[in-house]
Amino acid sequence: MKYYYDLHIHSCLSPCGDDDSTPDSIAGMGELNGLDIMALTDHNTAKNCPAFFRAAKRHGIIPLGGMELTTSEDIHVVCLFDKLENAMEFDRYIGGRRILIKNRADIFGNQLICDDTDNITGSEEHLLTNATSVSLDEAPELVKSFGGVCFPAHIDRQSNGVIAVLGVFPESPVFTCAEVNNPDNAGKYAVQCGGAGKRLLANSDAHYLWNIKERGSFLELDCERGEAAGQLIKYLRGEI
Template sequence: MKYYYDLHIHSNLSPCGHKDMTPNNIVNMAYIKKLDVISVTDHNTCCNFPAVEKVAKARNLKVIPGIEVNTKEEVHLLCYFKSYKNCKSFSRKIYKKLPKIKNKEEIFGEQVIYDENDMVLGKEEILLTNASNISINEVIILVKKHEGIVIPSHVERKANGIIGVLGFIPEENNFDYIEVTGKISDELLKKLKNKYKIIRNSDAHNLVEISERTNYLELEDIEDLFL
């Protein structure tokens, strides 16, 4: 079965996310674009997942619990989980690894937690985009303990991409998938395709950027992503 997806979307809980990136707006845009499955992967937190999931049920849209971790190496990793319970447990552990630096809204933007009606439940005070005090290898181990998978984010980028930061993708990390979000050279793409399955996401920070019905995963069930 083909699942058309966008598994890298930021809500307004990420300070870099536009104020229009509320649960209802995200889900409705994904519905308009006829996507089957999405994931809201905010920086170092998953607090908006419950609201997004509730809204998505009315649209028959699957939502995978996820989070984008910024490691101590300044590498971004997408972490996905079978259940919100596991994602929440993992997220709490990552949160404890964040430096306790307060967000400055006038500089970085708001970090808003919503309910399913887009009503504000609160705001996260700690700046979420900072690097957490946890390594790539430690993230992989912790995600596996929580029955999840790790996918390196936007590997084609110099900033926060694993190749741009480390210069290579460590073989011992045993990634099945890697993510591409933007333009990538044919040479690099061919090289990566020989070793990894490629996920193409939007890394959307505003509604327009959410993926069109273009990229799909061909799986018996979407949970086969975790096999």
């Protein structure tokens, strides 16, 4: 069965994310666009994922939770979990490995925590986008130990892309998949990051509702909708 996806989306909790990108609006936009699976991945936090999971179910979207982790080398890595509780446990762990600098909302933007009906319930005091103390080397095993999977984000971009930071796609640690921002770059980057064995995803990295993907990129998963999130994690790990 084909599952149309967008696995890298920011909400109003990311300082660079639009304040209108609430968890409910993101799920609603995905429904309008005809998506099946969506992941909410704010910078170094999963605190809007509980609201996103509730909203997604209302909108008929299969939700994944997680975050876009900034490694100690300033490389962006998307971390995904099919179970909300695993995403939140990872969130608590990463909370202890962030470098705490007070957010300046006038410079970086608001960091808003919401419920699933667009009410603002809180805000994050410290800047979310800066590097954590988690190195790229330790990321894959670490995320796996919490029940998830991770992959380098937007490897076709200069800012915070793994190839821009490290010069070439690293041989170690082993990533079973990677993300391109522009789907047209998939062929070129499949070669650069280790050939055909690598599964390349084309996600939006949406910071505004209108950036969220249309019904375009899909994955073939041999399962019913109820099992798709778990199967997707296995697929991204290269286990199926």
